[in-house]
Amino acid sequence: MTLENKAWEKLKSEYLNKVEKALSSVRHPNMTEVLEDLQSHLEQRFDLLKPDEQNRANMEKIIAEMGPASEYAELLSTDSVPSARKVRPKHLLCISIAVVIIAAVVLLPMTLFRQAGYIVKFAPVSPFQPQTAKELLEAFNNEVKFCVTTHHFKTEVQDNSLVGYICTNTKADKVAIATILGGSSKLKLISIKAASSKNLEKHYVRGQPCLQNATAMVQGSVPLVVSTTPAAFTDNVSPDLEKITVTFDQPMMNLSWSWVGGGDTFPETTGKSSYDKSKTICSLPVKLEPGKFYWVGINSPQHKYFQTTAGIPAQPYVILFATKDKDGKATAIPENFIEEAKQINLIKELGK
Amino acid sequence: MNLDNWQAQLRKGLLDIAILNLLGHNQLHGYEIVQTFKQSEGLRIHEGNIYPILARLKADGLVTSYSKPSPDGPPRKYFRLTELGRETLIDMNEHWEQIINTIQHFRKGGRR
Numbered sequence: 001m002t003l004e005n006k007a008w009e010k011l012k013s014e015y016l017n018k019v020e021k022a023l024s025s026v027r028h029p030n031m032t033e034v035l036e037d038l039q040s041h042l043e044q045r046f047d048l049l050k051p052d053e054q055n056r057a058n059m060e061k062i063i064a065e066m067g068p069a070s071e072y073a074e075l076l077s078t079d080s081v082p083s084a085r086k087v088r089p090k091h092l093l094c095i096s097i098a099v100v101i102i103a104a105v106v107l108l109p110m111t112l113f114r115q116a117g118y119i120v121k122f123a124p125v126s127p128f129q130p131q132t133a134k135e136l137l138e139a140f141n142n143e144v145k146f147c148v149t150t151h152h153f154k155t156e157v158q159d160n161s162l163v164g165y166i167c168t169n170t171k172a173d174k175v176a177i178a179t180i181l182g183g184s185s186k187l188k189l190i191s192i193k194a195a196s197s198k199n200l201e202k203h204y205v206r207g208q209p210c211l212q213n214a215t216a217m218v219q220g221s222v223p224l225v226v227s228t229t230p231a232a233f234t235d236n237v238s239p240d241l242e243k244i245t246v247t248f249d250q251p252m253m254n255l256s257w258s259w260v261g262g263g264d265t266f267p268e269t270t271g272k273s274s275y276d277k278s279k280t281i282c283s284l285p286v287k288l289e290p291g292k293f294y295w296v297g298i299n300s301p302q303h304k305y306f307q308t309t310a311g312i313p314a315q316p317y318v319i320l321f322a323t324k325d326k327d328g329k330a331t332a333i334p335e336n337f338i339e340e341a342k343q344i345n346l347i348k349e350l351g352k
Numbered sequence: 353m354n355l356d357n358w359q360a361q362l363r364k365g366l367l368d369i370a371i372l373n374l375l376g377h378n379q380l381h382g383y384e385i386v387q388t389f390k391q392s393e394g395l396r397i398h399e400g401n402i403y404p405i406l407a408r409l410k411a412d413g414l415v416t417s418y419s420k421p422s423p424d425g426p427p428r429k430y431f432r433l434t435e436l437g438r439e440t441l442i443d444m445n446e447h448w449e450q451i452i453n454t455i456q457h458f459r460k461g462g463r464r
Contacts (some may be wrong), residue, residue: 030407030411041382067401075408
């Protein structure tokens, strides 16, 4: 070990000890992980120094750029009260009384005027030009056929065109409506805002309550994935493949899907998803890159819009695959991704 | 009022949403996240600060990590959003928009 390396190890170790001491006040379960990540980061920074740059000044600069050890505890802590300022027991009674008063003064009105849901504002897309509120709301219902727990609505004219407002009870409905309108050729989403019950009662018409637990009430079987293109776990897919397809064992609801994924492992899409005439095959136009692995989910516990016309969602499934590299060789798919996908797809196998 | 102190407090409050938004677009390792922050004028932070935040987001189920081989050295730990993270980010961004709109409104006098 060179003198520079020894000096660096000493500096690094001193810094990590300080951080460990600061973090021990928080007692967070991920404390060890933070220290490991920090150590790895410091090693990476040191490795980036050229041999002639590995001097004391640069080492100290790296440590200084990491920040004071005292900052770590506050950033890791989930408490609103910083651990350094622990509350003294004799003040607990005063604080308890204050909390009760605040609860009575602040929380009561908040409960009365609490958020009741979300208002989804949408408008028709040309050439669709509804002339009546009924026509616009029917178009919405046709697009969003699944059970949404909407309970208030209204329409109004803006710039000589009708716009609609639908209120949802839950966050899940809000996300679902936004997803479906995002893929609609007839309607477009304008905004989504939170609303209080008072606001809804005052400005919106109360609609018929939607059927709850619709999936439990309808007759039919859970749709299953029969095949996919590419097949799951294939590691030598052509990067020229232009669309990903999934085939179900029964007709599915048109214009309704949940391609799940994101970030670097989700392929770049080049167009809108669509079903074939039989409504059993859904395609997603994509542009793939050579030498990459991809994770494309079919439904997930939170996203279930691959579903039958009766509203029964398909079992989640994952098309995990990798493209050939530039030399035409297969690309390895990380083991942890394979394990995760196998677990999800196993549920589908059991569903058979 | 100490402007530096105010800026530091504001930055700390915004780091979660900033990191989640970065991970909403890409799966990144810690060093890449740090580099991105270094290029940003308004949200400069100490390099080490990223890791306690990532650990907390991970404990909350918003972020997950995996190890990936690196051509330059030991395997790197990449972070990515979970489904819960994506949904939470939608809500956080929505709330952020509301805050910005309110501040803009107040800057203009706050009258309707």
